[in-house]
Amino acid sequence: MKIAVYPGSFDPITNGHLNIIERTIKIVDKLIVAVAVDSKKSTLFSAQERT
Known part of the structure; x- marks a missing residue:
């Protein structure tokens, strides 16, 4: 079974x-798809809104 992990802040998600x-x-x-939080980056959406 092939498994991939795609981490990122996705803030905002783009095309x-x-x-x-x-x-x-x-x-x-x-x-x-792992939605990460970067404490050094100001966000448009909360982590909850991005999941």
Whole structure:
């Protein structure tokens, strides 16, 4: 089973993020998108809003 992890802050999520996700799910069995929090970065959306 192929598993991939895609970590990022995704704040905001972009078409580039979505493109990577769409291409990756075609070649792996499971994709884990890990929404991270960067305390040094000011955010537009809370972590809860991004999940």
